[in-house]
Amino acid sequence: MKLPVLVEQPILQVNNVNKLYGINRGCQEISFDLYPGEVLGIVGESGSGKSTLLKSLSGECPPEVGDILFKALNGESLNLYEVDEARRRLLMRSEFGIVKQNPRDGLRLSVSAGANIGERLMAVGNRHYGDIRGAASSWLQQVEIETERMDDFPESFSGGMQQRLQIARVLVTKPRLVLMDEPTGGLDVSVQARLLDMIRSLVTDLNLSVVMVTHDLAVARLLCHRLLVMQKSRVIESGLTDQILDDPQHPYTQLLVSSVLTP
Amino acid sequence: MDEPYNFAYLDEQTKRSIRRGLLKAVAIPGYQVPFAGREMPMPYGWGTGGVQVTASILGKDDTLKVIDQGADDTTNAVSIRRFFEKTARVKTTTVTEQASVIQTRHRIPEQSLTSGQIVVFQVPIPDPLRFIEPSETESRKMHALEEYGVMHVKLYEDISHLGHIATTYAYPTKVNHRYVMDPSPIPKFDNPKMNMSEALFLFGAGREKRLYAIPPYTSVNSLDFDDHPFEIQEWDGVCQICESGDSFLDEVIIDDDGTRMFVCSDSYFCEQQKIKKKECKSMLLASES
Numbered sequence: 389m390k391l392p393v394l395v396e397q398p399i400l401q402v403n404n405v406n407k408l409y410g411i412n413r414g415c416q417e418i419s420f421d422l423y424p425g426e427v428l429g430i431v432g433e434s435g436s437g438k439s440t441l442l443k444s445l446s447g448e449c450p451p452e453v454g455d456i457l458f459k460a461l462n463g464e465s466l467n468l469y470e471v472d473e474a475r476r477r478l479l480m481r482s483e484f485g486i487v488k489q490n491p492r493d494g495l496r497l498s499v500s501a502g503a504n505i506g507e508r509l510m511a512v513g514n515r516h517y518g519d520i521r522g523a524a525s526s527w528l529q530q531v532e533i534e535t536e537r538m539d540d541f542p543e544s545f546s547g548g549m550q551q552r553l554q555i556a557r558v559l560v561t562k563p564r565l566v567l568m569d570e571p572t573g574g575l576d577v578s579v580q581a582r583l584l585d586m587i588r589s590l591v592t593d594l595n596l597s598v599v600m601v602t603h604d605l606a607v608a609r610l611l612c613h614r615l616l617v618m619q620k621s622r623v624i625e626s627g628l629t630d631q632i633l634d635d636p637q638h639p640y641t642q643l644l645v646s647s648v649l650t651p
Numbered sequence: 652m653d654e655p656y657n658f659a660y661l662d663e664q665t666k667r668s669i670r671r672g673l674l675k676a677v678a679i680p681g682y683q684v685p686f687a688g689r690e691m692p693m694p695y696g697w698g699t700g701g702v703q704v705t706a707s708i709l710g711k712d713d714t715l716k717v718i719d720q721g722a723d724d725t726t727n728a729v730s731i732r733r734f735f736e737k738t739a740r741v742k743t744t745t746v747t748e749q750a751s752v753i754q755t756r757h758r759i760p761e762q763s764l765t766s767g768q769i770v771v772f773q774v775p776i777p778d779p780l781r782f783i784e785p786s787e788t789e790s791r792k793m794h795a796l797e798e799y800g801v802m803h804v805k806l807y808e809d810i811s812h813l814g815h816i817a818t819t820y821a822y823p824t825k826v827n828h829r830y831v832m833d834p835s836p837i838p839k840f841d842n843p844k845m846n847m848s849e850a851l852f853l854f855g856a857g858r859e860k861r862l863y864a865i866p867p868y869t870s871v872n873s874l875d876f877d878d879h880p881f882e883i884q885e886w887d888g889v890c891q892i893c894e895s896g897d898s899f900l901d902e903v904i905i906d907d908d909g910t911r912m913f914v915c916s917d918s919y920f921c922e923q924q925k926i927k928k929k930e931c932k933s934m935l936l937a938s939e940s
Binding site: 502508511515517518 | 797875878
């Protein structure tokens, strides 16, 4: 059989990453490739190492072993923890986007919504007030927040609005890789549904590559093309989302899938 | 050994260590150099940083001028001037052009300064990033990596809420196209005076124990937006004492009914202008008669 030739290079390559806080606590032996436009879900129970892995990917926590290669916009392949800190931090605020589980961690609560969106633009050198404001306004529209709320403080927003504002703040600099940690955590289901809908259309429109940590299999099914299932710091199963959720092979995955409540 | 104090109060080792810090500060314009600040015989916030800098650079032949909010006759200025008269026995003056060292709080003299003069600033909070990034470790890293995007967030907020940049003092500047620096709480009116100045500017923060400097002929740019450029304050009237129209004016309430007048904040400059006006008038009268 002749295999199709893949011309596209992975945007992110994770090779044998280890970061342990204790025996089987943290993450170990993690390897995967992420291609442009792909949404990869990491599922697993609390304490399985999902967030540790995401922290390693976002430059906050260097792994003990293994490396993380990122294909930059200029075609360069960068080892995330071998480039100097200035470059890494520049990457984090330009080509990477990090969406925190709690929007209060990802937003600046003491400045207005518009400034929250504008901050990353200013951080990459935009010095035109009118342009920044225009971008902020169009992003508020995209995440379905009324533009009249632009000069309000995020404090006065609901949880769902704060999360949408955080997403706008991250996406304004057109990152190519977005890392999300439980973006729908702590929101009620109707708000979750709209947020998921929005994330899904943004991902397709902007051709984003996403690594998303979630423990909600419904979210995973809706958004992710591919899944990694983690348990006790290791990836125990990986594959296409439908394949894993409909035909789980590993006993733990079977348990996970069968534990989902269906109303 | 009949002198009660060492020259300029501080011991020689301390002065030497501060001078070393100052040399580093001059070598890296706008960079905050930590120094081992000493207890001074005055409370923090009254200019302990400035006094330590002045004490370490003062020589026997120096002439010292001290101003507080532009004036030579306010409490802080008088006390610090007397302090150095007593401990260093240096000449003091109110005449800006005669002073070799000018210690100041919240103003730069109106007259343009000349080569060889040194201005010493008292600084309450040296880090302009402090209000945005409370962590000292993080803000030092931001300075090191030149991550100054957040500085504009404050200016953005001003424009979006008030329609213009409302920061009027301690207006952030970029020194030598590299470090963002808090010029101490001088009005933004004085910011342009620092750009390419002939004089040396030294900044001392006593409580925070930081020194920084702007060497002569260094570019100092105030941060702004392309479509909202930096502007200095303007007044509708002129100084009601000397009629000067291009100086920084203080609003002074003069009676219980709230009557107010605007006068120059730089008291020496105001006096000079008044004398000049008088001379002009008498010359005019003489030519008429």
